[in-house]
Amino acid sequence: MPAIITSKFRIHNSEQFSESFSESASNNYYLGIGRPQGFTTSNRPDGRTENEGTDTTPVTPIDDTVEEFYSYDDMLAAKKITSSDVSFVIPRRNWTTGTVYDYYRHDYGRRVTGTTTAQVATSSATTLMDSTFYVLTAARNVYKCLDNNGGANSTVEPTGTSPTNILSTGDGYKWKFMYTLSASQQSNFLSTDFMAVATDSTVSAAAVNGAINIVKVKSVGTGGTDGTHTSIAIRGDGSSGTVSVTIASGIITGVTVTNKGSGYTFGYIRLADINSAGAGSLTGAELDCIIEPKGGHGKNAVEELGGFFVMMNVNLEGAEAGSSGDFTTSNDFRRIMLIRDPLSGGSAATGTTLRGVKVARFASSPTPGTFQVDEKISQASTGAIGKVVEWDATNRLLYYIQTRFNDEGLDTSGNLTAFSGANVITGATSSATGTPSTASETVDSVVLTSGYATGEIDADSGDIIYAEQRVPITRSADQTENIKLIIEF
Numbered sequence: 001m002p003a004i005i006t007s008k009f010r011i012h013n014s015e016q017f018s019e020s021f022s023e024s025a026s027n028n029y030y031l032g033i034g035r036p037q038g039f040t041t042s043n044r045p046d047g048r049t050e051n052e053g054t055d056t057t058p059v060t061p062i063d064d065t066v067e068e069f070y071s072y073d074d075m076l077a078a079k080k081i082t083s084s085d086v087s088f089v090i091p092r093r094n095w096t097t098g099t100v101y102d103y104y105r106h107d108y109g110r111r112v113t114g115t116t117t118a119q120v121a122t123s124s125a126t127t128l129m130d131s132t133f134y135v136l137t138a139a140r141n142v143y144k145c146l147d148n149n150g151g152a153n154s155t156v157e158p159t160g161t162s163p164t165n166i167l168s169t170g171d172g173y174k175w176k177f178m179y180t181l182s183a184s185q186q187s188n189f190l191s192t193d194f195m196a197v198a199t200d201s202t203v204s205a206a207a208v209n210g211a212i213n214i215v216k217v218k219s220v221g222t223g224g225t226d227g228t229h230t231s232i233a234i235r236g237d238g239s240s241g242t243v244s245v246t247i248a249s250g251i252i253t254g255v256t257v258t259n260k261g262s263g264y265t266f267g268y269i270r271l272a273d274i275n276s277a278g279a280g281s282l283t284g285a286e287l288d289c290i291i292e293p294k295g296g297h298g299k300n301a302v303e304e305l306g307g308f309f310v311m312m313n314v315n316l317e318g319a320e321a322g323s324s325g326d327f328t329t330s331n332d333f334r335r336i337m338l339i340r341d342p343l344s345g346g347s348a349a350t351g352t353t354l355r356g357v358k359v360a361r362f363a364s365s366p367t368p369g370t371f372q373v374d375e376k377i378s379q380a381s382t383g384a385i386g387k388v389v390e391w392d393a394t395n396r397l398l399y400y401i402q403t404r405f406n407d408e409g410l411d412t413s414g415n416l417t418a419f420s421g422a423n424v425i426t427g428a429t430s431s432a433t434g435t436p437s438t439a440s441e442t443v444d445s446v447v448l449t450s451g452y453a454t455g456e457i458d459a460d461s462g463d464i465i466y467a468e469q470r471v472p473i474t475r476s477a478d479q480t481e482n483i484k485l486i487i488e489f
Contacts, residue, residue, distance in 0.1 A: 007129055010308035013489040014088060018310055022083035028341050028349055030078035030457075031314045031483060032464075033327075034071060034356065035334035036389050037374060038472070042405040045414030050405075058334060058469035071337055071467060072459045073403040075356035076389065077327045078339060079320065080349075081312050087189040088307035089486060090197045095135035095143075097155050101173070102131035103148045103214075106291040113218075113286070122151045129306040136195055140181040143167070144297060144304070146214050146290075147174035163206040163298070166213055174214070176297045178203060178305070188313045191484055196311070199301040207296030210238045210263040214290040220251040221271075221285025229277040230258065234289060238264030243287075245274050252285050264291060308489045312338070316481040324445035326355040326456065328399065329479075330390040331373055332472040338485060342462030349457065357389050359446050359453040360419055362396040362434035369432025371398055376407050376428040383411035384419040388427065395444045398425065398434065419452060 020027045039053045053059035061067055102121040109126045112119050118126055125131035134144045135158070143158045149172030156169035160177060167175040179200040181190060189196035212234055224247040234241030241261025246254040267289035275282055293304050301307070319325040342349045362368040371377070371391040377400060378385050386400040387408045402409030402416055407428075411417045419425065419436070426433050437451040446453050466485060473481065 007306060007308065010489045011303050014308045014310050017487065017489065018086055018088065021081065021086050029081040030339045030342055030349065030354065031081055032075050032078035032337035032339050032356065033333040033335065034075040034337065036074065036076060036331040036401070037387060037408065039334065045406060045410050055472050058471065061467040061469055067467065068464050069460055070404065071335065071464055073409065074401045075457065076333055077356050078342065078354045078457055079314055079316065080352050081314060085313050087185065087196045087311050088198070088302050089189055089194040089309045089311040090305050090307055092193055092195040093132055093135050095137045095157050098153050100151055101135060101145045101148055101154050102133045103145045104133045104290070122148060134178070134305055140186060142178045143175040144178055145173060146176055149173055163203040178298055178301050189311050194309065194311060194486055197302050197305050197307045200298065203298035204300070207299040208260065208262050209295050210265060211260040211292060211296055212241050212264050212267055212289050213257055213260050213292065215243055215255045215257055215269065216288045216290060217252050217255055218286040218288050219284055221282045222250055224250050224252065224282030225278060225280035226250070227278060229274060229279050232269060232273050232277045234261060234264070234267045234269060236264050236267035238262055238267060241267065243269060245279065247279055247282065255287060266291065310487045312485045314483050316483065318477045318479060320353050323353040326353040328390045329475045329477045332474045334470055334472055336468045336470065336483060337464050338466035340463045340465050343458040344456050346458065351456065354457040356455045356457050357399045357401055358455060359448065360398045360425060361437045361443060361448050361451050362398065363437045364396065366435060368396055368434030369427065370430060371427045371432045372430045375430055377425050378428065379419050379423050379425050381423040382417055382420055384417045385409055385411055386419065392444070397443060397446060
């Protein structure tokens, strides 16, 4: 059966997702980073291997249970995403001189009257949302194109922010001002490919429901009486709409809306009415009334411009020292995750940042050696195996992960065994050793129990609803990574 998922449903889903960040029973979302170890072929305890790609060409994440579990094993840290970090966005289209833009039309994809051929945009798009009917100007104003002068090049950049007027430019284009990107929107939600979309309250208040601002000539006809013929009614379910029709050499050369009216969900201009207004014996002429979106142009910019994309903008500022320094700057990362409703200590996570890795603190005597980032560590007495994420010599804190593979987390029997007790830990590459403390204490915001700490984000809690593998991203204390995630619904 022929069926569609409408853009309104996509908008609904994007609205629900956006609202889930701020509503009274809101979800908790965190941006997580992980995978400090390189992508490679990893060895399993059953003798088989798993090809995880390379750092140059990482494999695409798999949407399955295994992938989600694995992502927690090497998660480094996570940062909370707040409602202020979220915005509806649409594809960015910069106004560029010499470009032909599509114009807004309500019936792209619908069969042209009297034919089985679909109405297409100048760009050949068959849906409004695939067409190029809006632009972003240098002044960071967004305009909807209402008329492209028969598919001509746009050579005059639209300006002005009138909430009511239709802007006509010298190149024959007509534009409707929609909104201006605020400084905050430009800083946080403007990327190379996307830009924030929001409804301007003044423009929305001025919108007229069911007005008709544009009438297009489908067929010019023949045999009409030359001149400009006025007060021609727009028929349909609205009221008060009128146009004037100009005829030269017997054909229609122009149509001007003289009263846009209101309340139209469909509109027609009858040939008989044109002739009655003075066109005489015009035949074969057809005019198309362009029906505006519900509420009129500018009533709801998010809906009108296709805001079924949501952007989350998160900055990772060095170690996030202002939030317990949970983000290591001693190692790189290769995975980005969006995590919904994780737990911390058995309860809903609330911290601005959450450390994902495990920690061991060494006693001061004997003096521990210098462990190397990414080296294998082992504890002979327990059989525990891990991989170094960071070595903090000042506080004698060893940050590490344990995964499902040999040399990363599994002991010689193929089991994942936790590091424990005052048993010496040895680095495989550095040959450094350290004896874990047995004290329960807080050191550099790490809460240790008998010398050890698990991650602040509970393993396998919540849902990973987005995952992305990347080439290595190197971090440093004086560096900020700006991560923008765009979800299309």
